[in-house]
Amino acid sequence: MTKTTDHLGRPIVAITGIGVVTSLGQGVEDNWAALTAGRSGIHPITRFPTDHLNTTICGTVDFLPSSNKGASALTYELAELSALEAISGSGLSTNDFGGPLFLASPPVELDWRDRFSLYDSANHDLPPYERLLAVAREQLRSETFESTQFGAIADRLSDRFGARGLPITLSTACASGATAIQLGVEAIRRGEADRALAIGADGSATAEALIRFSLLSALSTQNEFPEKASKPFSKDRDGFVLAEGSAALVLESLESALARGAKVLGIMAGCGEKADDFHRTRSKPDASPAIATVNAALADAGISADDIDYINAHGTSTPENDKMEHLSLSTVFGERMKKLPISSNKSMIGHTLSAAGAVEAVFSVLTMQNGVIPPTINYDNPDPAIELDVVPNVKREAEVRTVLSNSFGFGGQNACLVMAREPG
Amino acid sequence: MSERDVVITGIGLVSSLGEGADSHWQVLSTPGQAPRIDAERFAPYTIHPLPPIDWGQQIPKRGDQRQMETWQRLGTYTAGLALDDAGMKGDDALVTTMDMIVAAGGGERDEAVDQSILDAGLKRNDREVLLNEKLTTELRPTLFLAQLSNLLAGNISIVHKVTGSSRTFMGEEGAGVAAVETAAARIRAGQSTHALVGGAFQTEHPDMLLTYELGGFLHRKRWKPVWSRASNDGGGVISGSGAAFLVLESRAHAEARGAKIYAVIQDVASGRARRAEGNLDEAISGLVRRFDLPAEKMLAVSGASGAHVATGAERRALQSAGNFALRGFSSLTGHLREAQFPFAVALAALAVKNGASYPAFDAENEAELDGAPKAALATAIGHHRFEGAALVVAA
Numbered sequence: 001m002t003k004t005t006d007h008l009g010r011p012i013v014a015i016t017g018i019g020v021v022t023s024l025g026q027g028v029e030d031n032w033a034a035l036t037a038g039r040s041g042i043h044p045i046t047r048f049p050t051d052h053l054n055t056t057i058c059g060t061v062d063f064l065p066s067s068n069k070g071a072s073a074l075t076y077e078l079a080e081l082s083a084l085e086a087i088s089g090s091g092l093s094t095n096d097f098g099g100p101l102f103l104a105s106p107p108v109e110l111d112w113r114d115r116f117s118l119y120d121s122a123n124h125d126l127p128p129y130e131r132l133l134a135v136a137r138e139q140l141r142s143e144t145f146e147s148t149q150f151g152a153i154a155d156r157l158s159d160r161f162g163a164r165g166l167p168i169t170l171s172t173a174c175a176s177g178a179t180a181i182q183l184g185v186e187a188i189r190r191g192e193a194d195r196a197l198a199i200g201a202d203g204s205a206t207a208e209a210l211i212r213f214s215l216l217s218a219l220s221t222q223n224e225f226p227e228k229a230s231k232p233f234s235k236d237r238d239g240f241v242l243a244e245g246s247a248a249l250v251l252e253s254l255e256s257a258l259a260r261g262a263k264v265l266g267i268m269a270g271c272g273e274k275a276d277d278f279h280r281t282r283s284k285p286d287a288s289p290a291i292a293t294v295n296a297a298l299a300d301a302g303i304s305a306d307d308i309d310y311i312n313a314h315g316t317s318t319p320e321n322d323k324m325e326h327l328s329l330s331t332v333f334g335e336r337m338k339k340l341p342i343s344s345n346k347s348m349i350g351h352t353l354s355a356a357g358a359v360e361a362v363f364s365v366l367t368m369q370n371g372v373i374p375p376t377i378n379y380d381n382p383d384p385a386i387e388l389d390v391v392p393n394v395k396r397e398a399e400v401r402t403v404l405s406n407s408f409g410f411g412g413q414n415a416c417l418v419m420a421r422e423p424g
Numbered sequence: 425m426s427e428r429d430v431v432i433t434g435i436g437l438v439s440s441l442g443e444g445a446d447s448h449w450q451v452l453s454t455p456g457q458a459p460r461i462d463a464e465r466f467a468p469y470t471i472h473p474l475p476p477i478d479w480g481q482q483i484p485k486r487g488d489q490r491q492m493e494t495w496q497r498l499g500t501y502t503a504g505l506a507l508d509d510a511g512m513k514g515d516d517a518l519v520t521t522m523d524m525i526v527a528a529g530g531g532e533r534d535e536a537v538d539q540s541i542l543d544a545g546l547k548r549n550d551r552e553v554l555l556n557e558k559l560t561t562e563l564r565p566t567l568f569l570a571q572l573s574n575l576l577a578g579n580i581s582i583v584h585k586v587t588g589s590s591r592t593f594m595g596e597e598g599a600g601v602a603a604v605e606t607a608a609a610r611i612r613a614g615q616s617t618h619a620l621v622g623g624a625f626q627t628e629h630p631d632m633l634l635t636y637e638l639g640g641f642l643h644r645k646r647w648k649p650v651w652s653r654a655s656n657d658g659g660g661v662i663s664g665s666g667a668a669f670l671v672l673e674s675r676a677h678a679e680a681r682g683a684k685i686y687a688v689i690q691d692v693a694s695g696r697a698r699r700a701e702g703n704l705d706e707a708i709s710g711l712v713r714r715f716d717l718p719a720e721k722m723l724a725v726s727g728a729s730g731a732h733v734a735t736g737a738e739r740r741a742l743q744s745a746g747n748f749a750l751r752g753f754s755s756l757t758g759h760l761r762e763a764q765f766p767f768a769v770a771l772a773a774l775a776v777k778n779g780a781s782y783p784a785f786d787a788e789n790e791a792e793l794d795g796a797p798k799a800a801l802a803t804a805i806g807h808h809r810f811e812g813a814a815l816v817v818a819a
Contacts, residue, residue: 052556107530107573107594110631110638116551119542128539129466129630136637137644137658145638150529150573151595155809158696166694166810168602169595171528171574179591183606190613207555215565275524275590277581280491280569289587410569411578413590 003424004255006269007302010189012423013268014257017092017250018362019085021078022349023059023243027085032366035374036395040227040348042241048207055219057226059243059350060205067203070111072147074203078246078355079103079157083199086248087161091262092195094161099195101163102183103154104176106204106354114144153201163197173409174314175273176200177247177357178417182271184251194256200358201246210242216281218318230351231378232315232344233322233390240316243350247358249365254423266365267420269402270301276412283324289414290328294404297416298332303402305333308340308418310373310398312364312405313390315344316351325406326386341398343376343391357407361417364403368421373398427676429690430608431819433683434510434671435770436502436622439757440472440664443502445509449774452756455783459756461647461662468644469637471627472664472758477501482508483583492570492579493532494665499576499624500583502667506620507584510671511683518681522588523616524580525607527599527623527762530573533631537562576624586620597727598694598810599623600765605692605812607672617677622669623762636661641731641807649755649786650730651739660730661807664758668767685819687773690799691715694812704734708741708811712801715815717746723781723797724748727768727804729759738805748801749793755785765804765812772800772816 006012020027023041024034034041042059047068050056061067066077087094115132121139122131146152154167172179177200184196213219220239222229230241249268257264274296276289283290298305314325330337345363352359367373372395379392405417435445440460442451451457463470479497482504483489489497507513512522541558545551569575574592581587593599593606600623610616627633636642636659644658653660678685693714697707724742728735728750742748753771754760760767775781779796799817 049550049552049556051553052560105594109531109533110634112551112555115538115542116545119545129535132634133466133469133630133637136634137640137642140640141638145635148635148638149596149808151598151806151809154595155696159698166598166602166605166696166812167595168593168606169599171592171594172590173572173574183591186610186615190609190615192609207552208559211556211559211563212568214560215563216568273589273591275577275581275587277585277587280566280575280578280582409574411572411574411590412581412587413574413578 012254014254015266016262017086017090019082020247022245042226061244071204079201082246082248090250096162101167102180104180104200172413175407175409175413175415176354178407178415195252199248200355202354232317235383237317241350245352247362269420270418272296272416287328293414301418311342313344314406347377429675432686434506436505436669439666474665495626503669506669523619525603526577527603528573532571597804597806601812618673622766624667625761627663650752651789666760687776690815692814704737709745712745721747724801725772727764729807731807749791768802772802
């Protein structure tokens with residue numbers, strides 16, 4: 001009989017369903033084919049005009065009915081599609097899921113189109129603060145109201161899939177997707193649930209979002225060849241590429257998965273986190289919080305650094321992140337880091353922000369299942385200060401039993417996941 | 425009694441009534457308190473404004489203060505009050521291993537920039553180009569971070585060095601419920617030994633009022649207590665600026681460091697009623713029935729928002745599910761959205777600790793209650809969605 005508890009006697013958490021949408025396409029199959037072919041989903045922006053913008057490229061998801069309907073609508077649709085794929089694949093009910101929902105999604109705001117539209121009806125004799133308020137109270141717009149409520153997307157998803165209890169919507173910035181998974185893992189380990197649905201979804205690539213990151217000098221401005229702009233670990237990397245996407249994972253106690261004869265796609269073996277108190281956007285120069293995060297995830301999984309076969313990098317392609325990520329990993333893994341394969345999915349899909357940790361967890365599962373490591377593309381000009389085997393430009397076949405997946409975010413957020421192909 | 429009981433060892437509070445756990449107890453336990461309101465600034469809406477705050481008391485560096493809009497500053501300040509109260513402030517060994525869950529909103533936008541875009545937009549057909557033009561030149565680069573949801577937690581890490589972990593939950597009142605519930609569940613299960621949990625809300629911004637009024641939730645006439653607002657006076661909610669943070673610990677952790685204990689969070693229950701189906705009354709009474717309640721009449725610190733459907737349902741449900749003396753604190757603080765549930769739990773803990781109930785905040789609608797409460801209920805029924813309750817008992 002398979003052992004269903006881990007090294008600390010806690011329930012082992014299996015992954016029994018995965019779903020994903022990115023600029024590369026909808027669904028696990030299309031994404032994996034594109035990702036292993038080294039194809040980029042980065043393209044010129046067409047959703048809004050790019051006049052006055054320094055960055056005119058992105059990895060938006062432009063092929064869905066909600067792609068032009070604002071951040072809330074698109075984030076919901078992205079989440080729904082990936083969750084539907086994940087739950088369907090798990091063999092569980094798609095309208096009576098019966099476990100808690102953890103949703104990583106971007107903070108919501110009143111869309112500019114709605115703001116303009118309200119203002120078009122405004123009485124300009126009123127003081128400025130009251131103009132939109134007066135329109136709001138005179139013509140209630142429930143759709144607009146819902147788009148400003150932080151709990152609305154998770155509420156709708158709970159209805160759609162029959163999730164149990166109060167759904168949690170969370171943000172740990174660019175680590176959100178990993179945090180959603182961690183919350184699910186913890187709930188199962190506490191014995192509160194046999195299964196949990198963890199989703200990361202982000203459809204918030206509006207003009208204002210792009211401008212905000214641009215004003216922080218975080219984005220690549222290499223607009224001429226969009227597919228070449230995201231170049232993690234390269235010497236001429238100059239920022240990340242704003243992108244959208246979503247991924248969902250059905251997490252389930254191994255015991256429950258085996259009992260119902262579900263296919264186990266992988267094991268979510270460990271999670272680690274540690275906050276950074278150095279700066280709002282920069283990491284502590286000694287990378288100690290990231291180091292502590294990786295070590296915490298390894299310890300939680302009950303394995304040592306030597307047991308990791310592959311690292312799915314945060315790898316944003318910003319000068320700061322890639323340097324810090326290298327420093328933290330080479331501290332934990334030592335000399336071995338020069339030979340340990342590490343690749344960045346963001347070289348092809350860009351940075352899906354709130355979704356990234358979940359998207360990359362799904363790709364990590366696929367990496368183990370298929371024995372194929374997706375490449376880091378655009379690695380034509382290696383940064384000599386970052387000595388890594390980034391699986392440059394071309395996929396690689398390899399036996400991958402364990403993956404470490406990193407996620408780091410503004411606000412000192414660090415989260416790290418350890419996944420395994422087999423239990424124990 | 426168990427080593428893994430979740431005990432409250434620190435409370436930080438700010439509202440229109442003042443700042444600090446003890447000062448809130450003093451004010452709220454004095455009968456006949458009048459609300460502190462501003463009915464002019466956002467007329468026809470009344471708000472409960474922030475009290476005067478000397479930010480430097482908890483956020484010493486002016487550079488840090490400048491990196492935050494008021495909401496983040498309020499939360500960071502109040503988190504500092506809670507850490508101080510727990511005797512943890514500046515204790516590196518404790519704060520660098522401390523977990524944190526913040527219930528956050530966000531979006532404190534630059535009113536002047538937005539207004540100039542709206543006004544210019546009246547004369548332009550190419551509004552999307554206008555947006556690019558204005559936002560690229562007029563937005564303060566760091567404003568994004570100063571209003572971003574997870575940066576309240578980020579600033580608490582920077583200012584107070586709370587770095588064991590940092591998670592931000594979003595979703596109005598439900599975020600506050602889930603934050604307390606998750607932090608408590610982690611401690612009870614041994615996943616955490618001590619945690620900072622709470623939220624802040626700063627209502628003095630037209631967009632913050634707008635997120636209520638797009639759903640028709642705001643009371644528009646003269647101030648009334650939360651139970652007495654009529655539907656022809658608007659939606660029933662009067663909002664306030666305020667914050668509540670709690671330091672939670674396992675009993676073993678608290679006792680080992682000799683901490684004072686306010687009370688125990690015995691249980692937290694949460695839910696997502698399908699309100700459109702009209703089952704909110706049952707959902708709320710169902711939450712409360714999950715608790716092991718004493719037979720005698722009991723204090724219920726209610727976070728009722730004033731929103732007609734939810735507030736009516738809560739009142740009926742608590743009447744049917746037990747014998748409660750309600751205290752709707754929003755009458756005096758205004759609705760604090762994400763901070764509502766942590767605030768309710770804090771007030772419940774203060775009553776249990778001080779061995780006295782609060783006098784009625786609204787004598788017409790709230791029953792008398794004498795004697796020293798051994799337990800108190802705390803509720804936050806979301807003005808539009810999500811519900812939570814906690815049972816707080818004597819240590």
